[in-house]
Amino acid sequence: MDEPNERLRESLPSEPRLQPEQRRVVVTGIGLICGVGKTAPEVWQGLLAGRSGMAAIKAFDLTGHSVRFAAEVKDFDPLLFVEKKESRKMGRFIHFALAASAEAMQHSGLVIDQGNRDRFGVHIGSGIGGFDVIEREHSAMLAGGPRKISPFFIPGSIVNLAAGHVSIKYNARGPNEATATACTSSAHSIGDAFRIIQRGDADAMIAGGTEAAITPMGVGGFAAMKALSTRNDDPEHACRPWDKDRDGFVVGEGAGILILEDLAFAQARGAKILAEVLGYGMSADAFHMTGMAPEGEGCYRAMRAALKVAGISPDRIDYVNAHATSTPLGDALESKAIENIFGERALNHTLLVSSTKSMTGHLLGGAGGLEAGITIMAMLDGIAPPTMNIVELDPQCRLNYVPNTPIHAKIDYALSNSFGFGGTNGSLVFRRWTE
Numbered sequence: 405m406d407e408p409n410e411r412l413r414e415s416l417p418s419e420p421r422l423q424p425e426q427r428r429v430v431v432t433g434i435g436l437i438c439g440v441g442k443t444a445p446e447v448w449q450g451l452l453a454g455r456s457g458m459a460a461i462k463a464f465d466l467t468g469h470s471v472r473f474a475a476e477v478k479d480f481d482p483l484l485f486v487e488k489k490e491s492r493k494m495g496r497f498i499h500f501a502l503a504a505s506a507e508a509m510q511h512s513g514l515v516i517d518q519g520n521r522d523r524f525g526v527h528i529g530s531g532i533g534g535f536d537v538i539e540r541e542h543s544a545m546l547a548g549g550p551r552k553i554s555p556f557f558i559p560g561s562i563v564n565l566a567a568g569h570v571s572i573k574y575n576a577r578g579p580n581e582a583t584a585t586a587c588t589s590s591a592h593s594i595g596d597a598f599r600i601i602q603r604g605d606a607d608a609m610i611a612g613g614t615e616a617a618i619t620p621m622g623v624g625g626f627a628a629m630k631a632l633s634t635r636n637d638d639p640e641h642a643c644r645p646w647d648k649d650r651d652g653f654v655v656g657e658g659a660g661i662l663i664l665e666d667l668a669f670a671q672a673r674g675a676k677i678l679a680e681v682l683g684y685g686m687s688a689d690a691f692h693m694t695g696m697a698p699e700g701e702g703c704y705r706a707m708r709a710a711l712k713v714a715g716i717s718p719d720r721i722d723y724v725n726a727h728a729t730s731t732p733l734g735d736a737l738e739s740k741a742i743e744n745i746f747g748e749r750a751l752n753h754t755l756l757v758s759s760t761k762s763m764t765g766h767l768l769g770g771a772g773g774l775e776a777g778i779t780i781m782a783m784l785d786g787i788a789p790p791t792m793n794i795v796e797l798d799p800q801c802r803l804n805y806v807p808n809t810p811i812h813a814k815i816d817y818a819l820s821n822s823f824g825f826g827g828t829n830g831s832l833v834f835r836r837w838t839e
Contacts, residue, residue: 429601429681430670430837433512433663434777435504435612438764439475439656443507447764447774448781451789452810456640456763458654464620471627473639474618475656475765486569493556494569495534496616496657500770501566502573504659505610509574512663513675514608516574523607525578526571527597528614528661529589531769531824534561535619566614578606584769586824587727589613590660591772591832595684597664598832607669612773614659623655629694633730643766644793645728645759646735646801653729656765660773662780679780680835682716682817685709689827696734697827700741703727706829707745707819714833718746720817721755721833723788725779727821728759729766735759736800738821743803753804756811762792772822776832783815783836 436443439457440450450457457475466472482491482499485506491499505528516524541557559565564582571580579600583592590613597611617623626632633652635642643654670677687709689702696702711718724742728735742750742757749755760778767774782788787810794807820832 426602427604428667429598429664430667430677431662431679431681431780432514432665432670432675432677433508434678434780435506435508435511435661436774436777437477437500437504438658438767438774439477440764442477442480444511444777444781448778451760451763451778452787454763454790454792454808456792457656458639458642458765460639461618461623463618469624469627471623471632471634472636473642473654474623475654476618477658493560495537495560497530497534497614498566498569500616500657500659501528501570501614501661504612504614504661505570508610508661508663514663516576520607521575521577523578524576525580525597525600525606525609526567526576527579527581527583527593527600527609527611528567528570529583529585529593529769530563530566530614531584531586531589532615532617532622533563535617535622537561539619539621570610576610585828586826587766587768587771588822588824588828588830589769589772591776591820591822591830592686594662594773594776595686595830595832598681598684601664601666608663608665610661611664612659612661612776613770615768615770616657617768618655618657626655631731641793643730643762644795645730645762645791646739646798646805647794648796648798650730650732650735652731653761654765656767658767658774659770660775660777662773662776677837679783679837681832682835683710683714683833685713685831687829689829691827694825696737696823699744700737702827702829703738703741703821703823704744706831707741707821710819710831710833716817716833719749721746721819722813722815723779723782723818724755724757725775725818725820726757726759727823729761736798738823739801739803750803755804756788756806756813757803758789758791758806760789772820772830776820779818779820780834783818783834786814787812788815
């Protein structure tokens with residue numbers, strides 16, 4: 405490592421440190437949808453019950469596929485969130501973003517009107533966007549030529565249209581952006597939205613991510629990379645982060661959206677504050693297109709950067725929602741990076757670390773948004789959600805991964821990790837809100 409964790413601890417204050425011009429950013433709403441549930445409370449209760457969202461794929465014909473299961477959102481009706489005519493113009497990832505945003509907005513109680521709409525923005529990421537639309541329209545072209553391509557092919561599939569449709573729905577006329585940084589997309593979107601509010605460019609943001617890549621090409625492509633678990637006969641137990649027999653990740657789908665607000669703005673409208681966003685860190689492995697740097701060095705630097713922005717020492721973090729996807733190399737390297745940041749607290753099992761992907765599957769670009777919401781709910785309820793399917797730990801993985809059963813604990817400060825292909829890394833630090 406380029407900086408020992410002891411030196412890092414000495415360089416960080418024990419309390420949050422703000423620059424005079426910075427505004428404090430808080431979370432006032434959460435919206436979640438994934439294979440475990442279609443609302444944030446349903447997802448949270450499912451995670452605490454250890455419920456798996458993984459099952460045989462229903463979305464397409466599995467003939468010829470080596471991997472035949474995923475964590476699909478079951479019985480999802482987009483018409484609850486968008487009119488039928490409009491829904492046909494959108495990829496499934498946009499439907500998920502609209503659903504999660506609707507829940508988050510209702511949860512926050514925020515109303516956008518003529519008085520605040522120019523100060524309200526949207527930042528929603530996606531790693532892949534409208535894979536379903538791309539595949540459908542490609543098939544239409546092959547069958548009937550270019551004239552058979554829908555005029556809604558492009559706007560139905562490009563990544564920024566999730567943020568675009570959400571902004572249109574709520575008449576949010578402030579900053580409007582989308583991040584496409586593979587599996588770090590929505591963590592970066594939340595972090596960038598945090599910075600937008602912090603520097604005064606908006607008073608509130610709808611922020612997070614969405615993904616819908618359970619398609620023939622999506623699943624087939626990851627399977628061709630040998631990145632996926634092949635436990636077709638036991639989908640519920642296929643995703644097993646840090647277990648010695650883990651064999652790859654499980655594709656999930658859905659969205660995770662937070663409502664972020666300037667603290668003074670939220671207090672002035674009497675909002676119920678759930679948590680404070682304290683830190684955001686990014687880094688690049690600059691090492692390999694899919695593999696992580698040795699000893700998780702890039703992960704280490706992202707966490708270190710987030711803690712520096714938060715202005716707290718590693719000793720203050722009570723819980724880490726890890727990126728851990730159930731891949732043989734990635735889980736071990738992230739675990740090593742956590743060891744290097746948190747030192748003895750990690751090794752003596754005081755620090756709680758879990759991977760909820762063991763139940764939700766990996767939402768790719770939507771993972772960071774989903775897991776940020778889960779992290780905040782863990783703080784609110786004082787419960788670390790479990791990592792399911794741990795039978796025997798990999799000897800390289802030596803931390804307290806909350807195996808198979810939730811752990812009740814006071815969680816005042818928490819960190820959420822997201823890492824992606826291309827060596828892109830993002831970490832977010834949250835503080836449990838107290839008046």
